[in-house]
Amino acid sequence: MANQDNGKGFLPIFLVMVIVTLAIAFSVAIWVPGEPTLKLRLAITYGLLILIFLFGFVILAAIASGKIDITELLEEETGGASTSRFQLLIFTFVIGLSFVLIVACNCKFPDVPTNVLALLGISASTYGVSKGIQAGAKNGSSDTKPSGTAINDGASTGLPGRTI
Amino acid sequence: MRFLVTMAYWEVVVLVGGLFGIVFWKLFTGGIPLKGLLDGDVRDPNSADGFSTQASVGRTQSLTVTLFLALWYLLQVIHNPREFPRLSDTLMGALAGSQALYLAGKAGAMFLGRLRNLLK
Numbered sequence: 001m002a003n004q005d006n007g008k009g010f011l012p013i014f015l016v017m018v019i020v021t022l023a024i025a026f027s028v029a030i031w032v033p034g035e036p037t038l039k040l041r042l043a044i045t046y047g048l049l050i051l052i053f054l055f056g057f058v059i060l061a062a063i064a065s066g067k068i069d070i071t072e073l074l075e076e077e078t079g080g081a082s083t084s085r086f087q088l089l090i091f092t093f094v095i096g097l098s099f100v101l102i103v104a105c106n107c108k109f110p111d112v113p114t115n116v117l118a119l120l121g122i123s124a125s126t127y128g129v130s131k132g133i134q135a136g137a138k139n140g141s142s143d144t145k146p147s148g149t150a151i152n153d154g155a156s157t158g159l160p161g162r163t164i
Numbered sequence: 165m166r167f168l169v170t171m172a173y174w175e176v177v178v179l180v181g182g183l184f185g186i187v188f189w190k191l192f193t194g195g196i197p198l199k200g201l202l203d204g205d206v207r208d209p210n211s212a213d214g215f216s217t218q219a220s221v222g223r224t225q226s227l228t229v230t231l232f233l234a235l236w237y238l239l240q241v242i243h244n245p246r247e248f249p250r251l252s253d254t255l256m257g258a259l260a261g262s263q264a265l266y267l268a269g270k271a272g273a274m275f276l277g278r279l280r281n282l283l284k
Contacts, residue, residue: 042168045168046168046171049168049171049172049175052175053175053178053179056175056179056182057178057179057182060179060182060183060186063183063186064186070187070190070195070196071190071195071196071197073187073196074196074197074198074201075197076200078205078215079200080199080200080201080203080217081197081198081199081200081201082201083201083202083223083226083227083266084266086198086201086227086230087226087227087230087263089187090230090231090234091230091234093184093187094234094237094238096180097180097184097238097241098237098238098241098248100176100177100180101241101242101245102241102245102246102247102248104173104176104177104245105245105246106246107169110247110248111247111248112248113248113250115250115251115256116248116251118251118256119233119237119251119256119259122256122259122260122263123263125263126226126263126266126267129267130266130267130270133267133270133271133274133275134205134270134274136274136275137205137207137215137274137275
């Protein structure tokens with residue numbers, strides 16, 4: 001229900017974005033001098049550029065204001081932040097930022113070396129395997145533990161320890 | 165056409181920079197909680213749901229290696245923004261080893277629990 005309400009809230013914004021885009025595209029097509037094909041190309045390019053920017057800006061504004069909730073971005077099912085999600089986020093941002101910097105400097109699509117792909121691959125695989133381990137352990141736990149039955153009666157011996 | 169390129173450049177800077185800025189701002193202000201980042205679940209028969217939460221050395225070393233490598237990579241790109249920096253096999257091995265250690269520790273803790281419980 002809440003999602004439907006959010007969708008309705010975005011509809012007028014979406015319409016405004018389309019109208020602004022069309023207005024800019026028409027302005028470029030009418031006032032920019034040149035060949036008709038060049039004017040058409042410029043109008044479409046400027047229009048798409050503005051539309052993508054407006055879409056991105058609305059999404060960013062929604063994230064910043066909390067309409068798009070990212071509070072559980074790093075959260076595990078059991079609660080608490082996940083290390084594998086955090087490192088995937090860090091590497092994605094680092095590679096993304098590097099990509100933008102390199103494209104801005106060279107003005108062309110850069111060659112992506114295999115070690116960059118390997119870096120992201122290791123990071124994403126860690127996240128995937130981590131999820132698999134978690135799901136497997138939880139399933140194993142629910143399969144082997146009968147409900148309402150005491151598994152270990154030596155509860156008083158449970159002292160805090162370390163994972164590894 | 166030059167204006168178009170400049171406009172596209174600033175559009176990417178605003179959108180990508182804005183996304184990074186918002187996510188990091190939320191991370192630092194607690195909008196995205198980092199509580200329990202270094203804690204891991206351990207199989208614990210004494211716990212009600214079969215698992216308890218403990219501080220994890222595996223997570224700590226994984227996070228340290230990740231932050232070190234990410235910072236190093238970013239500095240390399242800022243130093244020479246013409247191409248992606250080459251990562252040496254040593255660094256890749258260190259990252260892979262760190263992640264493998266983290267996953268092995270997690271698997272051990274989740275499937276086997278504490279060594280003390282196994283030996284009982």
